[in-house]
Amino acid sequence: MLRLIGAMTRRPRFTDLATRLPASVPFVGPEAQERRRGRPFAARLGANELVFGPSPRAIAAMESAAAEAWKYGDPESHELRHAIAARLGVAPGTIMVGEGIDGLLGYLVRLFVAPGDAVVTSHGAYPTFNYHVAGYGGHLHGVPYRDDREDPQALLERARETGAKLIYLANPDNPMGTWHGAESIAEMIAGVPDGCLLILDEAYVEFAPAGTAPPIDTDTPHVIRMRTFSKAHGLAGMRVGYAIGHPELISAFNKVRNHFGMSRLSQAAALASLADTAHLAETIARVAGARDRLAEIAAENGLAALPSATNFVAMDCGRDGAFAASVLDGLLARDVFVRMPFVAPQDRCIRVSCGPDADLDRFATALPEALKSAR
Numbered sequence: 001m002l003r004l005i006g007a008m009t010r011r012p013r014f015t016d017l018a019t020r021l022p023a024s025v026p027f028v029g030p031e032a033q034e035r036r037r038g039r040p041f042a043a044r045l046g047a048n049e050l051v052f053g054p055s056p057r058a059i060a061a062m063e064s065a066a067a068e069a070w071k072y073g074d075p076e077s078h079e080l081r082h083a084i085a086a087r088l089g090v091a092p093g094t095i096m097v098g099e100g101i102d103g104l105l106g107y108l109v110r111l112f113v114a115p116g117d118a119v120v121t122s123h124g125a126y127p128t129f130n131y132h133v134a135g136y137g138g139h140l141h142g143v144p145y146r147d148d149r150e151d152p153q154a155l156l157e158r159a160r161e162t163g164a165k166l167i168y169l170a171n172p173d174n175p176m177g178t179w180h181g182a183e184s185i186a187e188m189i190a191g192v193p194d195g196c197l198l199i200l201d202e203a204y205v206e207f208a209p210a211g212t213a214p215p216i217d218t219d220t221p222h223v224i225r226m227r228t229f230s231k232a233h234g235l236a237g238m239r240v241g242y243a244i245g246h247p248e249l250i251s252a253f254n255k256v257r258n259h260f261g262m263s264r265l266s267q268a269a270a271l272a273s274l275a276d277t278a279h280l281a282e283t284i285a286r287v288a289g290a291r292d293r294l295a296e297i298a299a300e301n302g303l304a305a306l307p308s309a310t311n312f313v314a315m316d317c318g319r320d321g322a323f324a325a326s327v328l329d330g331l332l333a334r335d336v337f338v339r340m341p342f343v344a345p346q347d348r349c350i351r352v353s354c355g356p357d358a359d360l361d362r363f364a365t366a367l368p369e370a371l372k373s374a375r
């Protein structure tokens, strides 16, 4: 009896919001799937990682930083922030480094979103952003994609209607890989309503054609851009992203961020990778080649590959989400890890990351079999 009373009275008290929220993982990792399956995947083409791997110079920098892992990383990521700023031709005070774009999105939402605040995104866009908004009690408004692209003008219109504090747009987009040119993004920036902040997620921008990113203007207070070392730099596991914005906005991260979130290894890796411009150029070329190959594989199997400005290709399986899901299951069963969009009508596609020839060969072998069993 005493034990029962203790159990009842010693219950920690979650916030009302946390009590209501489902415990979820926006992306179930390939590791969890491998544990469930009891065997590893032969090709890892589902998480939009850079399967080609990071720059050898980044690897060497991590190796030499390893013995210093007993030290905290510089809480200001001084050297890295200055190097990024120099590369972009902006002041260091306009750059904030954090634990990937994902981490920075969390801080940004924490700075802006109180329970009930309106936030606008595209229906089926990057779900980690939504997860953060839900975590602070924000009210998400979703705008449909138009022709498989996010719709900047519709996002603005919904922001005006709802009095949104944040608009989220990824350019290029995940999961479809489509993109808008700089002009239409510049037009969107000009149309952001008063009191609203546009989050322009440029995680994939290095892979996009020239003319995709509008010029950076850190005097504009109502836009923040986010980039990452996870994609073109191949350092997803090191968790390094950065935000570019007005200095007042950037310094606000110092109110809430985890100051020791950036390890020494992460900072060293990003710094070395940034300096290795030849490797980045080579990576971009390899990704472009793999994208073409993926489009060919899709075509050989009667699927339409969507044009992509990223390191992945969305392939339209030509029917509904249930059909694409069964193609996906067929690929997983054949040890090829891929993913698919979560929401209709985008979920008629599967999404395949670029990778080395051996991995694409495995995908090319598995796809016709997976299609056959799905049909």
Ligand SMILES: Cc1ncc(COP(=O)(O)O)c(C=O)c1O
Pocket (backbone or CB within 6 Å): 047, 048, 099, 100, 101, 102, 103, 126, 170, 173, 174, 201, 203, 227, 228, 229, 230, 236, 239, 240, 241
């Ligand atoms: C649009 C978009 N934003 C952000 C991220 C995550 O970036 P990071 O690894 O820097 O957190 C991804 C990863 O897939 C993405 O697709």
